[in-house]
Amino acid sequence: MDTENLLKGLNDRQREAVLATEGPVLILAGAGSGKTRVLVHRIAYLIGEKGVDPGSILAITFTNKAAGEMRQRVDAMVGSDAGRIWVMTFHAFCVRVLRQFADRIGYTRSFTIYDTDDQLALIRSIYKEKNLSDKIAKPKSVLGTISQCKNELLRAEDYKADPRNPYQQQAAKVFALYEQKLKENNAMDFDDLIGNAVRLLESDEDARGILNRRFRYLMVDEYQDTNGAQFKLVSLLTEEHRNLCVVGDDDQSIYRFRGADIRNILDFEKRYKDAEVIKLEENYRSTQTILDAANSVISNNKGRKSKTLWTSNGKGGPIRFIRYPTSFDEASGIVRDIKESVAGGKRRYSDHAVLYRTNAMSRLIEEKMLLMNVPYRIVGGVNFYSRREIKDVMAYLKLLVNSDDDLAAARVINVPKRGIGATTLQKAAEYASDGGLTLFDAFCGADRIETLSKKAADKCRGFAELILKLREESKALPVSETVGKVLEETGYVAELKLEGTDESKERIENLQEVVSKAVQYEGEAEEPSLEGFLEEVALIADIDTVDEDADCVLLMTLHAAKGLEFPAVHIAGMEENLFPSAHAVGELDGGEAVEEERRLAYVGITRAKEELTLTSAKERMVNGNRMLGQTSRFVMEIPRELVEMAGDEQPKRDPFAGSGDGGFYGAAFGRRFSDEASFGKPPRAFGRSSSYVSRKNSREEKEVSSLYSGKGAAKKPAPAADAAGLGYAEGDRVRHVKFGTGTVKEIRDGGRDFEVTVDFDGWGTKKLFAAFAKLKKL
């Protein structure tokens, strides 16, 4: 392939970007400007024209999806050697590096990766163990603080807590303990993957040299989303050769809340004085009208790299703005609109997307979709891999690989039920921590735990033997069969089958899906291993499984829509205090937060190829309160000649009166909707809870953490070991305060407590727990 041929079909700026291979390069790629295309061509050029070894090219993305897409396109363009190019996410790359050099930073190769749920469980276990109050600092907030620190490469010992600030005091304490536990468990959280890679590169000159020489050409996609740690990582990786090409769009930086530092892209030229800067402003996606709207809205932001999108596409139709009386009407309106456009033969369902600011807004729209028989799919929501049953199997697998993982051990010791309750677990945990052993070690040598009854010790040892047996067997088996064996031999599936509910059936299906994933993994991986499988699962989000062929409307948050495009886009909830959010409006940061919301609006608008419909509601239920909303300032920032207004109720003040370029609309500043509501209860004010990290369902984590080294368990009913204290036996006549007299039919060991079946005179047979029943022998 010759250069001319390779550059064919690229515009001048794109060509420049492809040819700028040496030294630092910043590609400012506007929405829809073909940046992936540029990156792929750049890689092809490096290999085909400059004779660069494919194995020395590293392309880093944020999401698996982006990595997958780029991989596919690179494969198609480069041919047989493409497999040797490293195209992966930040996290996946760091894991590869850390596995290789694990021993140099005090880990073993088989370290496990903790996700957000695991992190929270670990923190809760620390709270239990140290008897900490969540009044002063909530586990979630502390986790947020820890994560923030890690994003900036701040270690526990560097965290300076204000002595007068009890939250910080506790956060500092928990942070230190958390770090210690991670190390003990031979585990890293997501932030550590980056942080430890940085630490490795900083402290180990040899490793740094090896990696600098290995990866001569580095490309980073979505550079505006990088945080402090990722910035440092990239700097260290390119220290020697400085062949760093970053691609991003400061106008699409929407992840500040999770640590992204927009300065990384804004200051790139300051940091690299010789950087070549290339702007891609030609858009291949949208109509000129849509781009004009986007340009106009984003021009209200200060402190950005100026950039104006243009296209040779046609002008297209006007942007529609419809203000509905209520959020219910809005939902019906959107669905009706979509339905009509499909019925008219103009579009397919899959041409449409409905975007909104918060997940909570999906419900109303979903209900209308169901009601009106419109096929839809909600993107986002609960991750497949965060479901309880999935996390349970994964915990088993983690334990097979890494004995040090106490969290995994605690999670599955009594799943399925083995009659090993909180008390037993607590005793084992104490024994382990006293002797500097892992929990798994304690189970292995349970006979030596003096505080345990013979029975309890037997059960613990039985569990340990089961794990050891599975571990032995797994060595000779493919991953999928190991997964199957775990499901089988632990009795996990058997217990679910016994339940026989719809829910348990679904869980079994999900587990089957894990086996399928394992089979798939075996087919794809070069050297399949249990570690490798766990790693892949840990780093995967199930959004990657969107079925693109299905003809249905996609519903998602504006954030989730980034990187996607649709012929027709509907953005719902264009109201002040909703979008921009009340949080952002109330923030006293000189408008930074609102600017981020505006970037989000920019992202939303630029998703549309042909049609853009903005909607709002005059009245909406928010957190159970009826709120009145004024039209979002972002609507008003669109030049009026681009907009076709509809709806039976227009904003009181004509948003377009006076100036043509979006005067701000001050009436709603800093106010909640309800301030203007003449009905409904006053809203409960939100507390100023600082930050939070996960919205995931973690009921199952709760169970584990309360079992795990729980001080609370001490207050709980008498343990099995106290059986002798019951004072009655099967066949005895007993008295109960409420049920009167009866005969003891059966006494069963229920793990934590004895389950006593009593046939009460006149009340029939009842199952009671010994500690509560307080039965008196007659």
Add this chain to the structure above:
DNA sequence: TATATAGTGTTTTTT
């Protein structure tokens, strides 16, 4: 262990 009840927290999210 299982369930009922009271309490809490509510923007956005990847890995």
Add this chain to the structure above:
DNA sequence: ACACTATATA
């Protein structure tokens, strides 16, 4: 409003 979590109780 509503989902999730902690607790209290039998």
